[in-house]
Amino acid sequence: PMVQRLPEPQDVVACLELTAFDSPPFYSTSSDSFRNSIEGYSAPQGNYDPAVRSLHNLAHLFLNGTGGQTHLSPNDPIFVLLHTFTDAVFDEWLRRHAPDASIYPLENTPIGHNREFNMVPFWPPVTNAEMFVTAAENLGYSYEAEWPGRRHSSSIVTVAVVTALIVVAIIFAASTCAVRSRAYRTEGRQPLLGDQYQRYDDHDRTQSVV
Numbered sequence: 668p669m670v671q672r673l674p675e676p677q678d679v680v681a682c683l684e685l686t687a688f689d690s691p692p693f694y695s696t697s698s699d700s701f702r703n704s705i706e707g708y709s710a711p712q713g714n715y716d717p718a719v720r721s722l723h724n725l726a727h728l729f730l731n732g733t734g735g736q737t738h739l740s741p742n743d744p745i746f747v748l749l750h751t752f753t754d755a756v757f758d759e760w761l762r763r764h765a766p767d768a769s770i771y772p773l774e775n776t777p778i779g780h781n782r783e784f785n786m787v788p789f790w791p792p793v794t795n796a797e798m799f800v801t802a803a804e805n806l807g808y809s810y811e812a813e814w815p816g817r818r819h820s821s822s823i824v825t826v827a828v829v830t831a832l833i834v835v836a837i838i839f840a841a842s843t844c845a846v847r848s849r850a851y852r853t854e855g856r857q858p859l860l861g862d863q864y865q866r867y868d869d870h871d872r873t874q875s876v877v
């Protein structure tokens with residue numbers, strides 16, 4: 668492999684959280700662009716860094732050989748799996764963030780990529796906008812995928828546990844105070860001398876209730 672690691676589930680989680688489909692210059696140098704992150708020229712979180720390869724690109728680099736060279740990679744059978752999965756991530760992103768094609772850039776994209784331009788080399792002609800749609804409702808296929816949830820960092824878990832302990836301590840202290848004050852009020856209403864009282868017998872040094 669040209670690289671020693673593959674994309675992680677958390678990388679998919681991160682790119683699915685990006686809200687913008689693309690950003691100027693609509694190129695491999697774009698930041699905060701879902702399109703550039705899933706393609707793998709920017710970090711899954713969206714920041715562009717020329718040293719970064721992620722998601723789709725990182726998988727190609729890991730394949731190396733036939734699967735690692737742009738003009739040959741469709742000859743590697745794994746190409747279909749990689750690109751189908753990439754399309755499944757795109758479909759999930761469309762579901763979450765794109766009610767329609769109005770967020771797809773209308774102009775100033777690289778040649779052929781404006782919203783209403785035809786996608787080359789497909790025939791009959793089909794525009795980018797026509798393919799910027801969810802698969803199940805518009806294209807006649809759907810994906811069965813379980814998307815990983817966001818992993819909570821250990822500091823968030825620590826804060827949650829400490830907060831829960833503090834809440835339990837406050838509830839315990841409040842209920843103890845309530846019980847005590849109730850007992851105090853009940854005791855305070857008792858007569859000093861009732862019809863029963865304790866008698867101490869000096870003679871045989873015993874105590875009895877009378």
Ligand SMILES: O=C1C=c2cc(C(=O)O)[nH]c2=CC1=O
Pocket residue numbers: 707720724725727728734735736737738739740741
């Ligand atoms: O076949 C491909 C090979 C690629 C290598 C990179 C890279 O980021 O260096 N990207 C690729 C895309 C391909 O489709």
